[in-house]
Amino acid sequence: MTGTDIHTAAYLLKHGKLVAVPTETVYGLAGNALNEQAAASIFKVKNRPAFDPLILHVHNLEQMKRYGRASGKLLESLVSEFCPGPVTFVLPKKDVVPDIVTSGLDTVALRIPDHPLTLELLQLLDFPLAAPSANPFGYTSPTTAKHVGDLLGDDIHYILDGGPCRVGIESTIIQITEDDEIEILRLGGLSVEEIERAAGQPVKTVSGSSSKPAAPGMLESHYNPGIPVYLDKLSELTKDFSGKKAAVISFRTPPDGDFHHTEILSKEGDLTEAARNLFAALRRSAASGAEVVLAQTVPDTGLGRAVNDRLKRAAVR
Numbered sequence: 001m002t003g004t005d006i007h008t009a010a011y012l013l014k015h016g017k018l019v020a021v022p023t024e025t026v027y028g029l030a031g032n033a034l035n036e037q038a039a040a041s042i043f044k045v046k047n048r049p050a051f052d053p054l055i056l057h058v059h060n061l062e063q064m065k066r067y068g069r070a071s072g073k074l075l076e077s078l079v080s081e082f083c084p085g086p087v088t089f090v091l092p093k094k095d096v097v098p099d100i101v102t103s104g105l106d107t108v109a110l111r112i113p114d115h116p117l118t119l120e121l122l123q124l125l126d127f128p129l130a131a132p133s134a135n136p137f138g139y140t141s142p143t144t145a146k147h148v149g150d151l152l153g154d155d156i157h158y159i160l161d162g163g164p165c166r167v168g169i170e171s172t173i174i175q176i177t178e179d180d181e182i183e184i185l186r187l188g189g190l191s192v193e194e195i196e197r198a199a200g201q202p203v204k205t206v207s208g209s210s211s212k213p214a215a216p217g218m219l220e221s222h223y224n225p226g227i228p229v230y231l232d233k234l235s236e237l238t239k240d241f242s243g244k245k246a247a248v249i250s251f252r253t254p255p256d257g258d259f260h261h262t263e264i265l266s267k268e269g270d271l272t273e274a275a276r277n278l279f280a281a282l283r284r285s286a287a288s289g290a291e292v293v294l295a296q297t298v299p300d301t302g303l304g305r306a307v308n309d310r311l312k313r314a315a316v317r
């Protein structure tokens with residue numbers, strides 16, 4: 001069932017059930033993070049490997065400190081600058097957080113989502129919500145309630161409909177090291193430039209290796225829309241695939257030629273708008289009946305870096 005009633009959502013969550021919730025980034029598949037059974041059903045419904053830990057969603061810094069060991073001025077200032085917002089902090093974990101949620105790591109990922117319905121919902125609960133993106137593991141993340149219904153509708157009790165997601169790609173994951181360096185474990189909805197500006201220091205993007213990524217779930221192949229995605233110059237790709245029914249995803253302008261389906265991420269060339277449209281564009285392309293998606297990268301600055309990261313992973317086979 002889909003609706004906008006946070007009390008129904010709260011009731012179900014208190015009884016260990018799963019509810020899809022809107023956030024500013026993507027929809028999450030939420031359950032009581034302190035209830036091991038609820039956490040286990042998140043992994044089961046998503047078909048998610050046990051090594052891939054979940055993000056905890058809370059509504060303020062005080063709550064964050066209940067579950068993670070938060071110390072230092074840098075964290076406090078980043079939280080006050082950007083939260084609620086599209087950023088997740090990896091902190092040393094406190095014992096109250098079950099190991100299943102963190103996949104046995106001694107750190108926990110926490111964020112304060114910037115969506116009015118979900119913030120209100122969190123205030124009705126005395127536990128944090130563990131919520132990965134509400135898609136089967138490896139697939140494109142949902143940015144509307146309808147996407148969630150299409151992907152997981154049969155397996156969840158309630159979808160809280162908060163409209164289309166404003167940011168459209170997942171949160172940026174940050175870890176602050178002991179010597180106050182900022183490491184980005186996943187590019188996302190908060191740009192590297194904004195973090196550097198607020199922190200007044202450069203940040204490092206760490207990706208780890210493809211078999212052992214910095215964020216354990218950041219596998220090389222991810223965000224699969226259901227048909228093969230090819231990423232290169234569009235002029236090259238459209239030649240190579242001239243015999244195929246192609247869906248073309250372009251940044252600003254339609255490519256030359258006649259295609260089965262065309263998506264423009266942002267006519268104005270706005271990278272924030274491109275990020276917002278990306279997952280829906282991938283999803284519509286696959287639903288169009290096309291055999292392949294042909295796409296090219298966007299300028300590699302601001303949110304463009306996170307868009308390119310998603311496109312590259314979607315194109316890995």
Ligand code: TXA
Pocket residue numbers: 023025026027028029052053054055088090102105107108109113131132133134169170171173185186214215216217218
């Ligand atoms: O925007 C978002 O972050 C969305 C919304 C729903 O909040 N959530 C989301 O969750 O993207 P998910 O599960 O799709 O991705 C969580 C990522 C995974 O790559 C996971 O490995 C990483 O966070 N992660 C979780 N706990 C971690 C930890 N302790 N250390 C490093 N990475 C962690």
Ligand code: MG
Pocket residue numbers: 132133141
């Ligand atoms: Mg995900």
